[in-house]
Amino acid sequence: MTVTTEYLSDLFIDGEWRAGSAGTTFPVTDPATGETIAQFAIATEADCDAAVAAAEAAFPAWAATAPRVRSEILRAAFDILTAEKEHFAEIMVRENGKSWPDAIAEAGYATEFFRWFAEEAVRIPGDFRLSPGGDKRIVVTRQPIGVSLLITPWNFPAAMATRKLAPALAAGCTTILKPARETPLTAAYVVDVLRRAGVPKGVVNLVTPVPTGPAIAKMMHHPAVRKMSFTGSTEVGRILLHEAADSVVSTSMELGGNAPFLVLPGADLDDAVAGAMVAKMRNGGSACTAANRFYVHASVHDEFVAKLTAELQKVKNGSGLDRENTLGALVSLEERDKVAELVETAVAEGATVALGGTKSTSGAFYPATMLTGVEHGSTINQTEIFGPVTAVVKVDDVDEMVRMANDTIYGLIGYVFGEESLALRTALRIDAGMVGVNKGVLSDPAAPFGGTKQSGLGREGSSEGILEYLEEKYIGMAP
Ligand code: NAD
Numbered sequence: 001m002t003v004t005t006e007y008l009s010d011l012f013i014d015g016e017w018r019a020g021s022a023g024t025t026f027p028v029t030d031p032a033t034g035e036t037i038a039q040f041a042i043a044t045e046a047d048c049d050a051a052v053a054a055a056e057a058a059f060p061a062w063a064a065t066a067p068r069v070r071s072e073i074l075r076a077a078f079d080i081l082t083a084e085k086e087h088f089a090e091i092m093v094r095e096n097g098k099s100w101p102d103a104i105a106e107a108g109y110a111t112e113f114f115r116w117f118a119e120e121a122v123r124i125p126g127d128f129r130l131s132p133g134g135d136k137r138i139v140v141t142r143q144p145i146g147v148s149l150l151i152t153p154w155n156f157p158a159a160m161a162t163r164k165l166a167p168a169l170a171a172g173c174t175t176i177l178k179p180a181r182e183t184p185l186t187a188a189y190v191v192d193v194l195r196r197a198g199v200p201k202g203v204v205n206l207v208t209p210v211p212t213g214p215a216i217a218k219m220m221h222h223p224a225v226r227k228m229s230f231t232g233s234t235e236v237g238r239i240l241l242h243e244a245a246d247s248v249v250s251t252s253m254e255l256g257g258n259a260p261f262l263v264l265p266g267a268d269l270d271d272a273v274a275g276a277m278v279a280k281m282r283n284g285g286s287a288c289t290a291a292n293r294f295y296v297h298a299s300v301h302d303e304f305v306a307k308l309t310a311e312l313q314k315v316k317n318g319s320g321l322d323r324e325n326t327l328g329a330l331v332s333l334e335e336r337d338k339v340a341e342l343v344e345t346a347v348a349e350g351a352t353v354a355l356g357g358t359k360s361t362s363g364a365f366y367p368a369t370m371l372t373g374v375e376h377g378s379t380i381n382q383t384e385i386f387g388p389v390t391a392v393v394k395v396d397d398v399d400e401m402v403r404m405a406n407d408t409i410y411g412l413i414g415y416v417f418g419e420e421s422l423a424l425r426t427a428l429r430i431d432a433g434m435v436g437v438n439k440g441v442l443s444d445p446a447a448p449f450g451g452t453k454q455s456g457l458g459r460e461g462s463s464e465g466i467l468e469y470l471e472e473k474y475i476g477m478a479p
Contacts, residue, residue: 008188009038014054015201031097031364032319032329043207051205055147055174056224058202063144063172067122074118076197081111093320097329100320110158113166116445121170137477142470144172146226153232155286157183160231171469176205252458252468257412260405261291264418265299272417273307275440285388294392295401301394312368329364336364339387346380376404411452
């Protein structure tokens with residue numbers, strides 16, 4: 001296949017691609033080969049100030065633009081991305097290390113947010129009623145909140161950006177996107193698609209400050225910035241919540257997960273294994289939704305482990321440029337080493353390696369790995385693995401499985417496999433924003449995505465997603 005070698009690698013401010021004002025760059029690396037594939041512009045403080053100024057200046061006109069016009073621009077972005085799906089996926093393969101099936105799946109998922117929010121832009125709800133005392137008419141309208149700072153992680157470089165950009169733009173907000181340092185090329189491409197779709201200047205801006213923290217803090221203290229939507233780790237999320245407090249900035253937080261995957265007695269094990277393969281292996285395990293803690297009932301444990309191990313053995317690990325590979329590289333050598341260290345610690349804490357468990361010597365690869373005999377509360381059980389490692393805990397009792405599943409500071413997602421009525425009753429007991437019942441992937445632009453506890457605040461996607469960028473205004477009128 002022909003591989004792109006030219007990438008957009010500048011900042012996008014006030015409708016223009018431009019180098020950073022200091023002329024400095026950082027390298028973007030293909031983690032499968034270690035090759036530097038681009039040098040991306042570093043945004044200085046002055047560049048970030050310019051992005052905020054552009055978004056502030058563009059806000060009144062964009063907020064006043066007819067919802068139908070905003071909708072049609074988003075729909076045009078959907079059409080462009082659909083037509084360029086392979087190119088879109090290829091950028092992700094190169095800078096993130098994804099396998100081709102994961103990249104093409106993300107391209108499709110990311111693109112759908114533009115179609116979904118094109119449809120939501122023209123359905124922003126309001127309300128009109130008479131007060132119970134009959135002394136006023138209560139008019140409730142929703143207005144765009146203002147300049148929105150959107151901060152995204154590297155693991156889904158496209159979908160995490162479109163899941164924020166699409167509702168923000170649909171609502172009438174102007175935006176500043178700050179992608180992860182590992183994956184700015186996908187973000188730059190998406191921003192350019194929006195430019196080509198007709199987004200006016202200043203409405204979408206892209207900055208990549210290095211270091212990130214002080215620049216983001218400064219932007220969040222700017223009075224025009226009224227919204228910050230963050231997807232990333234709980235650790236950074238906590239820092240940003242503190243920052244947001246100073247100017248009382250509205251926040252949406254999509255943070256870390258530690259998803260339990262329960263296999264109940266009587267579960268159909270072929271379904272459970274198929275569900276486990278996607279819940280664990282989608283995106284090579286580098287997903288906030290990845291099944292992290294397998295709690296398998298003793299009555300089905302051995303058969304489930306044998307069947308899942310047999311499936312994991314079929315996984316082909318290698319560069320996403322070879323479309324036959326089903327497991328790509330991790331995003332960096334550091335991530336590979338983090339996963340390897342977690343497995344070593346698990347073994348030191350009593351787990352057994354039934355498959356895999358040895359990191360590559362070249363490229364950021366880690367093989368599909370099966371660990372059995374893992375203890376609830378052990379290090380690997382309490383850490384977001386973010387790699388292709390299945391860690392199985394054997395449990396004797398369903399109540400105990402539920403207790404263990406909820407014994408975490410996270411509450412993003414859980415999975416329950418079993419006979420439908422027991423699985424549903426068990427799902428209702430899992431403290432998480434999302435639970436899959438006999439289903440290994442839940443992400444859907446039409447469904448509310450988000451977590452409880454320290455996995456986040458607010459929801460993305462669905463009809464709730466646009467509300468995160470709107471503020472209610474009550475107008476009381478004489479009757
Ligand atoms: P991260 O928290 O390290 O970084 C996320 C983003 O925050 C990046 O753009 C990074 O540059 C920026 N950042 C880092 N320090 C910052 C600071 N002090 N101030 C402002 N911004 C800062 O996360 P990551 O390693 O890129 O992504 C992996 C994490 O993201 C995992 O914990 C995963 O669970 C989580 N995640 C959550 C969801 C969700 O929807 N809940 C989705 C995907 C990933």
